[in-house]
Amino acid sequence: MNPLSIARRPRSPFIRSERSVRDIMRDVLMALVPGALVALWLYGSGVVFQIGLAAASALITEAALLALRGRPVRATLQDHSALLTGILLGLSLPPLAPWWVPVTGAFLAMTFGKQVYGGLGQNPFNPAMVGYAMLIISFPREMTLWSGTFGDSPSFSTSLTALLTSPDESWWDSIARATPLTLLHDGLKTTMAKGLPLPDPALTASILINLAYLTGGCFLVFRQALDYRIPLAMLIVLLAGHMTLQTFGGGLLGSLQQLFLGSTMLGAFFIATDPVTAANTPRGRWVYGAGIGAFTLLIRSYGNYPDGIAFAVLLMNFAAPSLDALTRPKAYGHS
């Protein structure tokens, strides 16, 4: 059966959705703007370099692979999905990572995260997170060095130096700062647990950027460009789980602050909500979001990585098909 031949005939329903996949992707891209601007302000021009390189690499890789697979290149690129993957990856990367980090990451994301499965709609794993996970496993040093904070962003020349040359350790030591989550994580690993003093500017920066992503996320919920169930479930579980941990003396920081650390909001509204790789049934989406929240908390609290969003999402991607099968709604008239 050729869906195209059916589609071109006038048929019922005569009314059609006024928006397309491209419109949804464009909404998501627009919703990323506040977060990206705050990141630029906090972390300097490195943010732009990372986004630009990752996006360019993603687009070029997608185009090349589409051509290899004999698929329409121009029309497919216009759905903005490759661009979105590149930008999401770029936003997740440390702003001062060397140029080959975003380039490799986006290449891996588009190749092993998307096109090997048959392109948009076919991939079981979130492409941006596939790229991110491969990078953080392969280049742990480059992937954990962050610089810049509230009121102290790296200069253009510093960003460019970090991007193009491979500066030595002593250069890095002079400018790199750990993120609040890394500080907390390391603190927990050593002796300190609760009540760890955080450098205020770092915490402020983290909260600011998360607020920006939350704003964008709310815009998407309003536009129905994403399913509110996933971020809502994730954030509720993250918060509730954190409060439980705190009661038993295992949690870090105040409860609300947990929601505004690391890439929580970026993850909740832009990563976890990738519909292709999420569970698909209405109830399944609640479970899926809750699972991401739980894994994030567990990895943050007991894992090796300071921020667990990427692995939490990938783990739940594995679970999505089973969740769909287990949470199938009861069809009308079937008891």
Add this chain to the structure above:
Amino acid sequence: MRIPPFRSQGSIRLDRKKSAAGLPIEPLGPSTLMAYSLRQRQGHIAVPRVAPGDHVFRGTVIAGGRSALDPPIHASTSGTVMACLEAPFAHPQGRSALTLEIASDGLDQATPPLPPLSIRDLDRTGLIRRLHEAGIVGLGGGAFPAALKAAQEIPLHTLIVNGVECEPYVSGDDQLMRERAQEILEGADMFAHVLGIKNILVAIDEHLLDAMTAIHEALKAFPQERFKVSKVEGRYPGGGERQLIERLIGTQVPSGEMPQTIGVICQNVGTLLSLGRAITQGEILTSRVLTVGGESIRTPKNLEVRLGTPIQDVIRYCGGLLAPNALLWHGGPMMGFEIKDSLSPVTPGTHAILAFEAPAPHPLPEPCIRCGACNDACPAYLLPEALYRASRSAQLETLRTLHVGDCIECGACNVVCPSHLPLIETFLLGKEKLGRLSEERERAHHARQRYEARISRLERQEMERERARLERKVALEKNSTPKILEAIERARRKQQAINTTLLKERSDDDLL
């Protein structure tokens, strides 16, 4: 399109375009040439009962009417039967069917009406007979014979009067409620009375305020405790029978069953009106109210049209089309279909005739991004996205476990799909394949049964033959007279002698 932040499950919000809303119902007289498609539900063709040259009146039975499954088709004006031929009729695939053509004589004479019935001594059998004779069928679009609907002897507790007109552009029922509320309620009252139904629920779309006022006004003359008016949220497909029942009664109709199994019966407002008239006035169903609308109709109208009127004449009465290549549409934009031939006649299922600007090609389908909008929209609580995948890859067993058969083809999933996938069409193909599969299985089963039956029959015959042979033998031995036995013995001996001689001769030859 208004976009609320949260989707609600099982329905969608549609743009409420109503080009003929509030316009009074105008009667449209018969055309010079009327056509009556003899194709009934499920492809059954009614047998003609008139021949070319016969003169008929409005109300003469021209075909069918032999059994409850075969409601009679009546002429809707007086005139002469011209021909019985294959002609197009409004059908999604643009098929043609056996059609009776009647040339109107312009006099519009009617047969005498059926004798009016008194509600006091009308029982179920009488009601069923009257509904059948008067040719009453569901006017909501399905054209299900009303007699059949009333025939099931199951205790019923609720009659739902369906005034939820949920498709855009369609306003005939709205107008009927505004203008003829009294008669609709009378029909409902009588129907409920005869079938022993206690509660009557009048369900009206929340947007149809004038209709609601009219119904409330008319209700003053009826026993208040039997009637209840329910405002139904104006979402699509709110007027679907099963959806309406779930919303109002809180119970789902079991899959594959009629609503009667849970004690509920649903009737469209137009059906109840003509049903009431059939009882009290003996009126035969020869016309129906329909909406003519859409952007390409010059003057949208609500019309009462004779059944059998060519659609072309209905459009001409409404000032024609604004664009010569406008797309003609039968029924509502959600569940209707393209009219391939404007000579097709109006049938009892024609609740709207719409015309839109030149068929804009639907957007090309894009890959499914599993956004889940369809899962939230489906009023049957199916997973259209999963169904689509299973249909595309012809996984028939998966289609079955996902209950593709429970899809009501309302098109809500198609409307919300950002990838513009041909969902319903694909499901139809899936259903067809599944139907074919079970048909094949049925056939294989039959063949196997036949084969096994044949084998056992042959065995049985063989055994019978054997038994008969044995019986004959025994009988022969028992009944044989000595004379016969002697004769047999003689014959045997003679044969032996011959054999001996032959043997001897042969051995002699050998010796030589």
